[in-house]
Amino acid sequence: MLEGKPLDGIRVVELASIGPGPFAAMMLADHGADVIRIEKPGGRNVGTSHFDMDPMLRGRRKIELDLKKRDHAERALDLIAKADVLIEGFRPGVTERLGLGPVECHERNPALVYGRMTGWGQDGPLANCAGHDINYIAITGALDAVGTRESGPVPPMNLVGDFGGGGMLMAYGICAALLPAKLSGKGTVIDAAMVEGTALLMTMPYSLKAQGLWAGGRGNNLLDGGAPFYGTYETSDDGWMAVGAVEEPFWQEFLALMNLDGSVLGQRMDSTAWAEIHDLIKKTFLKETREHWTHVFEGSDACVAPVLTMDEAASHPHNEARNVFQNIEGVVQPAPAPRFDGASPVAAKTDTSPVDYLSVLEDWSRA
Secondary structure (H helix, E strand, C coil): CCCCCCCCCCEEEEECCCCHHHHHHHHHHHCCCEEEEEECCCCCCCCCCCHHHCHHHCCCEEEECCCCCHHHHHHHHHHHCCCCEEEECCCCCHHHHCCCCHHHHHHHCCCCEEEEEECCCCCCCCCCCCCCHHHHHHCCCCHHHCCCCCCCCCCCCCHHHHHHHHHHHHHHHHHHHHHHHHHHCCCEEEEEEHHHHHHHHCHHHHHHHHCCCCCCCCCCCCCCCCCCCEEEEECCCCCEEEEECCCHHHHHHHHHHHCCCCHHHHHCCCHHHHHHHHHHHHHHHCCCCHHHHHHHHCCCCCCEEECCCHHHHCCCHHHHHCCCEEEECCEEEECCCCCCCCCCCCCCCCCCCECCHHHHHHHHHHC
């Protein structure tokens, strides 16, 4: 039985950035790490009215330093010298110019895990170019695969590049690097590139392609909405239902609960029959409301669920039972995950009030 949180005692310095870096720091803080976020004086909350309500900044303390000033950079180095992890999300070479690059940091702290979060990586033709999630997922094949035949490529928000292929990759890399750093006393530099994290997330589609099971294009394949048993269908009240009846037993239960029959339904693995099957299912779903179909499929193995809005998600019975979302001082937000020993982790509140640098240094000096 794990006592406390798995990252209790781990000290992290986060150089303020946006998107994947803060998300990785949030994940570490959620599981017990003591994270100090260094922001420039005034922070990014200048002109941002709801900054204090940002869940991605939860669970850590903040100090304000102007890292372009040598004495402030030295203060940051003092903290880094006592940390286990550094997270930075600048373009390649920026921290070196600030005197906070891996060489300087490892001179002060040889066991430091130095995490570098970028879109393109630390080298390569695009390393010094600006970019956003949509650009990183574009060159990996991920963006081209998302959408319908009619829509063209559709950005899956910024979930794939920034957070799945970025922030989570960084958090994983840090946790993987911490153990050898603790055992050997020798740290490492993590080059976490969103373009590579996105490619990694595409392993299954590339695997299906290698096996001849991915035809390519949008809306033509097993898991991209092309197959009638894996996609979304509109209901009579403009709601939507998500169907994932991939395996044969689930498909049969789906047909029974939908009260569908017809010889074409037995040809579901024949892509030439997909349009006809899809049309039959579509017409059936349009006869009733989302609430009706939710009741029909609830508790079944047909793999059907209502498509909920963000406003609705927190009140779904399963999400409520497992505390998937939590309300912290009026801010509804996803709870920390994963769970350890079945314990339901509780998100910490977001507090953007700066703390004194010397008090943090003294605190870490005692630890």
